[in-house]
Amino acid sequence: MTQVAPTPAPTTTATAEDSVRIVSDFFDAYRRRDVETMADMCTDNADFSYIPFEVWAKQRVMRGDGKVRTIGKVIWSGLINAFPNLGNDIHSIDGNNNGDVVVACDITGTQQSAWAFIAPQGRSIVAPHLFILHVNPEGLIDSIRAYWDNAYVCRALGHLEVD
Amino acid sequence: MTVSPRQTVEAFLTGFRHRDVDAALSTVADSAQVTVFPLDVVQQGKAELSAVLEAIASAFPDLHLTVRSVIELGQVVVVELKIEGTQATDFLGAINQEKHLDIDSAWRFTVTGEEITGTEVYWCQNQLLRRLAVKRTDQVAIV
Helix, strand or coil, X not given: CCCCCCCCXXXXXXXXXXXXXXXXXHHHHHHCCCHHHHHHCEEXXXXXXXXXXXXXXXXXXXXXXXEHHHHHXXXXXXXXXXXXXXXXXXXXXXXXXXXXXXEEEEEEEECCCCECCECCCCCEEEEEEEXXXXXXXCCCEEEEEEEECHHHHHHHCCCCECC | CCCCHHHHHHHHHHHHHCCCHHHHHXXXXXXXXXXXXXXXXXXXXXXXXXXXXXXXXXXXXXXXEEEEEEEEECCEEEEEEEEEEECCCCECCECCCCCEEEEEEEEEEEEEXXXXXXXXXXXXXXXXXXXXXXXXXXXXXXX
């Protein structure tokens, strides 16, 4: 696989344009399913929260909250394993001079292996997502949060149980 | 005095917080495009937004909104909003079991002038149904 180097970190506070470009590069890496580059574009301690991701077990609830290098990489790798053609189509990307970047996009893919409780049936998803990211003054992403409707994803994959 | 996009959105949220749908909608343009992904409302209008707000406000009389963040991006304002309340009537087909709802949502507003001209709303309907003790998404009324 061709490796594309992450965007060089600017030496001064990132402008809105810088932040949007960095996040665009991040989604390019996601489209290439290049998890290592995605992680390299984040700070070592970058926060990660996939809000709809929760699994209710008998005694605790497991959530998609933690750090990019622990929870994030695991979820991304698991998704790519289950959806080998995982992609994203960006509809809008907005940034400000504080380093905030918001991406509205569709996450796409065809399920080829188990994902959570869902057995593969070769079905596809085009799932609207909203990503809220923050780029620090060094040009690294230090926070990623995402919202989507997991009920839509489950229905599209043929899984109608809530849990 | 000029009203900023953030202030327009905050006025919408204040109306929503007080379950005053008319006050919330007073900040929304008649031609606004409204998408509420979990409810399959896609590129609809102000009337559909009104119906969503009315449904929430009437089903959860102790509605409590907590704003996690407000992000200004020029004309675009993104709000992370926790919606909480105790179900008191049927809601979107789910029968009332007096369950407590707490759902994290994200609202992406587009503001033109002093009016909201577009909004896209994201939350996970599975999380919502789980909290209302619904077991299957194709049988919302059966518990």
